[in-house]
Amino acid sequence: MRTSLHCTALAALALVGVAWLSSGAPAGSAGVDFTFREAPLNARGVMGMRDLLGKPIVIDFWGKN
Amino acid sequence: MPASVKLQELYGDDVQVIFIECQNTDKNTYEAFAWKMKWMGNNALWTNERVIPTVGDGLPEVAVIGVDGTVLLQGYPGDFGKKLEETVAAEVKKSKEAPEGTPASLKKAWTTFAKGDVSGALAEADKVGGDEGSAARAVFVRRVEARLARAKRMLEMGDVAEAEAAVAALQKSCKGAADLLAQVTELSTRIASPELAAERDAAKAWSSFSSKVAKEKPFDEGNVKKAQGIADKHKGTKNGARAARFVELSKINLNR
Structure with missing residues (x-):
């Protein structure tokens, strides 16, 4: 029972880790990597951060409302 | 927001601005809104996928990712003052030099x-x-x-x-x-190749139209009619479809 709880906890931690990695990395960490699931508007061939390697990127989080 | 639009227009292809809509607004509505606000007509990308997580409690929030892929600053734009523009300018300079630590x-x-x-x-x-x-x-x-x-x-x-x-x-x-x-x-x-001739013509028409109307009143009746004309003339091409989409976007009620 205890082993099974440990396994569940480890699996949950792994899932959190995967979610964190797939959503990018926080400030201070090197090498933000991200692939868009759907091409952004005005993509002009950009499907992920690798396409922008060596170029400064400004991200503007906004809301229509 | 307008500050990031200006940054994109100032630096052109040397900088990539990515606008990320964070309020679950559907893609058509936020694109129509961006047209209406005259924020289109440049190289900026628009998405609702979060390339990096937000760090603050509210919007707007801005982040700069340097040439080495590191997040250099992130937070409420008003907190950075000139630091934001200075960081971008320094990174543009770096992008034209050898990376740090190069022998x-x-x-x-x-x-x-x-x-x-x-x-x-x-x-x-x-x-x-x-x-x-x-x-x-x-x-x-x-x-x-x-x-x-x-x-x-x-x-x-x-x-x-x-x-x-x-x-x-x-x-x-x-x-x-x-x-x-x-x-x-x-x-x-x-x-x-000749197979791309139709797409090339359509791209020329759409590009000329979209860059012209982006800073005017994009959804004015006359502009929507012109877009419909491009959509009809270039039916079956990707750029014809873009013009048709523009017409559809113009019908969205943004005051809801």
């Missing part, structure tokens, strides 16, 4: 590469030789191949003029690098 022997190879002379950069890396020279050569080749892959995707997306420009730049910079040049020439031949 002195490879600096010339990197600055040559940054100037767009791929063949020259490869020759410089080969002159240095050894592991360092080979590693630099591999990076240059990877970056050119990434640019080629992007140009191919541009073509698939209907951005014919952009693909053409990217390939022309690569053709110039890869003269003398036979392997790379062969790949570039293959793509160049594809772009010039």
Whole structure:
């Protein structure tokens, strides 16, 4: 029972880790990597951060409302 | 928001601005809103996928990712004052120099590469030789191949003029690098093929229209009629579909 709880906890931690990695990395960490699931508007061939390697990127989080 | 639009328009292709809508507004509505606010007509990307997580409790929030892929600053734009513009300017400068920590022997190879002379950069890396020279050569080749892959995707997306420009730049910079040049020439031949003639015409019409109306009143009746004309004339092309989409966006009630 205890082993099974440990396994569940480890699996949950792994899932959190995967979610964190797939959503990018926080400030201070090197090498933000991200692939868009759907091409952004005005993509002009950009499907992920690798396409922008060596170029400064400004991200503007906004809301229509 | 307008500050990021200005940054994109000021730096053109040297900087990539990515607008990320964070309030679950549907794509059509936020695109229509961006047109209405005259924020379109530049190189900025628009998405609702979070490239990095937000760090604050509210919007707006801004982040700068440096040339090495590191998040350099992130938070409420008002907290940064001039630091934001200064950070972007410093990174643009860096993007034209050798990366930090590059051995002195490879600096010339990197600055040559940054100037767009791929063949020259490869020759410089080969002159240095050894592991360092080979590693630099591999990076240059990877970056050119990434640019080629992007140009191919541009073509698939209907951005014919952009693909053409990217390939022309690569053709110039890869003269003398036979392997790379062969790949570039293959793509160049594809772009010039008669099968792409209709898409090329449509792209020209849409690009000319969209860049003109972006800073006017995009959804004015006259502009919507012109867009419909492009959609009708270039039916069956990706750019004709863009014009048709513009017409649909103009019908969205943004006051809901």
